[in-house]
Amino acid sequence: MTAATSLLLLPGLLCDERLWRDQMSALASTTPCRVADLTLDADLGSMALRTLAAAPPRFALAGLSMGGYVALEILRRAPERVTHLALLDTSARPDTDEQARRRRGLMALTRSGQFKGVTPRLLPSLLHPDHVDGPLGHAVREMAERVGREAFLRQQQAILQRPDSRPMLPGLQLPTLVVVGEQDILTPPELAEEMAAAIPGARLARIAQSGHLPTMEQPDAVNALFQEWLAT
Numbered sequence: 001m002t003a004a005t006s007l008l009l010l011p012g013l014l015c016d017e018r019l020w021r022d023q024m025s026a027l028a029s030t031t032p033c034r035v036a037d038l039t040l041d042a043d044l045g046s047m048a049l050r051t052l053a054a055a056p057p058r059f060a061l062a063g064l065s066m067g068g069y070v071a072l073e074i075l076r077r078a079p080e081r082v083t084h085l086a087l088l089d090t091s092a093r094p095d096t097d098e099q100a101r102r103r104r105g106l107m108a109l110t111r112s113g114q115f116k117g118v119t120p121r122l123l124p125s126l127l128h129p130d131h132v133d134g135p136l137g138h139a140v141r142e143m144a145e146r147v148g149r150e151a152f153l154r155q156q157q158a159i160l161q162r163p164d165s166r167p168m169l170p171g172l173q174l175p176t177l178v179v180v181g182e183q184d185i186l187t188p189p190e191l192a193e194e195m196a197a198a199i200p201g202a203r204l205a206r207i208a209q210s211g212h213l214p215t216m217e218q219p220d221a222v223n224a225l226f227q228e229w230l231a232t
Contacts, residue, residue, distance in 0.1 A: 005083060006032045006059045007230065008051070010067030012089075012213075013155050014119070014144040019064060022219030023226055031060075031230060038070060039151035043158050048073040055081070060230060062086035064215060065187065066155060072165045075172065086177040086229060088222075089184050089212050091191040092165040092198070100160055107156050115149040125185045128211040136216055169198035175232040176202040177225060181210030181217065203229070 007027065009020045017024075017035045024033040036051040047070045061082045063071035068090025075082055095103065106118055119141050123132050126140060144152070176199045180192035189206055196204035207214040207221050215222050 006034060006056045007226075008055055008059045008061050009033060009035045010051070010061070010063035010070045011035060011038055012065030012067050013159065014122075014140075014147045014152055015064070015067075015213075016143050016146055018139060018143050019213065019215055020062075021216075023062075023215055023223055026219075026223035027226065027230070036067075036070075038066065038155065039147055040154070041158065042154040044069055044073040044162055045077075047158060048077055052078055052081070057081060058083055060084035060086075062088065062226070063090065064088040065090050065212065066159055069159065069162045069165075072168065076168065079172075082174060084175045084177075084229060084232065085172065086179065086226065087192075087195060088179040089181060089187050089192075089214065090195075091187045092169055092195050093191065094162055094164050095160060103156055103160055107153055110149055110152055115152065116145075118152070119144040126212045128181070128183050128209055128217055130209065131211070131217055136213075139216065140213070166194075166198065169195060170200065172199050175229060177205065177229040178202050179205045179207060179214060179222065179225060181207050181212060181214045183210060184212045186212045 011019045020035055027033055038047050041047045041050060052074060058081055061071050061074060068087045110118055123137055123140060127136055131137060178192050178196040180189045192204060196202040205225050207218045210217040
């Protein structure tokens with residue numbers, strides 16, 4: 001990848017630029033980075049189209065969790081514009097019935113006026129146990145507050161409607177990195193293994209001492225992986 005090629009970063013649910021802060025800092029001297037706004041739409045197609053409208057003609061693409069779902073939607077719509085793909089702590093599968101039930105329960109809690117209660121419920125699933133009560137837990141709570149109640153509801157609605165992306169994976173023909181935290185509860189390593197096995201030539205990386213947010217929990221490990229991936 002040339003230095004002129006941009007890296008487009010797609011946040012997860014209730015996440016903003018802070019999710020990617022350390023990667024943007026590590027790559028600043030070689031790779032222009034931008035973070036897409038995924039807070040304004042209630043379906044993945046609209047998220048993808050809004051992102052594409054603001055993106056350069058060609059770009060590398062990295063998405064974490066919900067951002068991974070949007071990344072795959074972008075590849076459905078404009079594969080010729082994406083040079084590299086990184087999928088972090090995400091899945092190609094739709095929600096199971098149980099996952100959808102839990103998601104709707106969080107939406108109901110939010111609508112009842114208890115949005116501030118959502119993030120503490122999610123934190124043990126988002127972070128390695130060592131990180132829940134420290135500065136990272138605080139940073140995740142601050143991100144959630146910045147994203148806010150209405151965006152959370154839109155994002156959950158979009159996630160609920162996501163398609164099964166497994167059939168498209170064997171047709172992807174670009175340098176692909178699949179990353180997962182070893183202790184990820186929400187999208188465990190076997191889901192990353194499934195994606196990496198289906199995408200031709202994909203590299204799988206498992207990050208030790210990390211839950212669902214390795215870009216924040218183990219930034220040095222992710223930075224090194226990104227630098228090698230972008231040089232492919």
